Amino acid sequence: MQQITVLGSTGSIGCSTLDVIKRHEQRYQVFALTAHSSVDALVKQCVEFKPQYAVISDGTRLDELQAKLSASGCGSQALAGLDGLVFVSRHEDVDTIVSAIVGSAGLFPTMAAVKSGKKILLANKESLVMAGKAFMDAVKDHNATLLPLDSEHNAIFQCLPQSYQTLHGAGVEKILLTASGGPFRSYPVDELKFVTPDQACAHPNWSMGRKISVDSASMMNKGLEFIEARWMFDAQVDQIQVVIHPQSVIHSMVQYADGSTLAQMGNPDMRTPIAHALAWPQRVQSGVKPLDLFSVARLDFEEPDFERFPCLRLAMTAAREDSTLAAVMNAANEIAVDAFLNNAIRFTEIATVVENTMSKVASPVTTDLEEIVAIDAEARVVAKSLITR
Ligand code: NAD
Ligand code: MG
Secondary structure (H helix, E strand, O other): OEEEEEEOOOOHHHHHHHHHHOOOOOOEEEEEEEEOOOHHHHHHHHHHHOOOEEEEOOHHHHHHHHHHHHHHOOOOEEEEHHHHHHHHHHOOOOOEEEEOOOOHHHHHHHHHHHHOOOEEEEOOHHHHHHHHHHHHHHHHHOOOEEEEOOHHHHHHHHHOOOOOOOOOOOOEEEEEEEEOOOOOOOOOHHHHHHOOHHHHHOOOOOOOOHHHHHHHHHOHHHHHHHHHHHHHOOOOHHHEEEEEOOOOOEEEEEEEOOOOEEEEEOOOOOHHHHHHHHHOOOOOOOOOOOOOHHHHOOOOOEOOOOOOOHHHHHHHHHHOOOOOHHHHHHHHHHHHHHHHHOOOOOOOHHHHHHHHHHHHOOOOOOOOHHHHHHHHHHHHHHHHHHHHO
């Protein structure tokens, strides 16, 4: 029995994870579930999965959570705040953490699991973007196991030899990171400034939370994934190539020295990478239908357009730096996306806010988490000031 903590269980990845877990009651037991503020959704999950702990990160909702858990009779104990998240991430009874909180709020709870040598199934790409070197050093130092949930990184992982030391040693020449291009791949560029949050969140192939949906529409998501891949696979920046593939059937590829290109394919459903990482190195049912190649019919590929997607260019610039530029970029992006979702700025202003914040905030080289968090906080203040002006 694997004991599992799902951080961010009420979100899109969290719900898909629980859907896979409930198909395999003999293999997986839920130890803890966490949500930010959606008490009712969390209690409903506790009634179904009976975890030992339920954590609400918004501490003002603790009394409400406690009352609703006791009324439900599910027996889960209520905890709150960052302390609660960290407690269920590093608890000695836990084997596996599913890191599915959105944004920088995922950093500390995920690092707590890494530093306790757990198996980490990582969806929260923002933690690798913010603190890539510190994160990967901690994985090594604490003998943690890092498995990617992001579909592209999971695909790359599946296309690599099972135990490899370095990409070079494994004969890897290139990582081909695929991108759908999102809802605005062929939308008129001059009209992008008028698109609404709902249009940006209407992804053609994937159903996801609103923040990552906007990131996909701006292609900042691919930029974050570029940085994620750099750290996760210890890749050279020039070894990673972004390939637009509108059908989202190939989830990424690895090119080898002998001319072989390996691809992982499947229907666009996060339950496949989740089931892969949960069962690794075995395979289990995920509930995802097998790929029907006749209905897919064709696979297209295009080069990315950096004029249309300036956020991708910004992220690829940050990826080249060993400094905290990526953390500054990530923080500014979180503020800008939130402002766009609240109709405070236009879609096209997301890139402007991010770029101007990147040029205004100092980004020294550091692996000190407290320092990184302070830089993140400063970038948020600057990004907000750019928005109110
Ligand atoms: P979501 O918005 O659907 O869910 C986010 C979860 O995090 C919820 O449970 C929410 O309660 C919790 N949360 C939000 N703010 C929090 C805070 N400040 N503190 C603690 N918890 C908080 O998001 P999602 O789409 O499931 O994405 C989660 C993560 O997975 C993101 O990092 C995203 O980039 C990554 N990811 C998602 C997908 C996808 O298909 N949805 C694919 C790849 C990677
Ligand atoms: Mg992805």
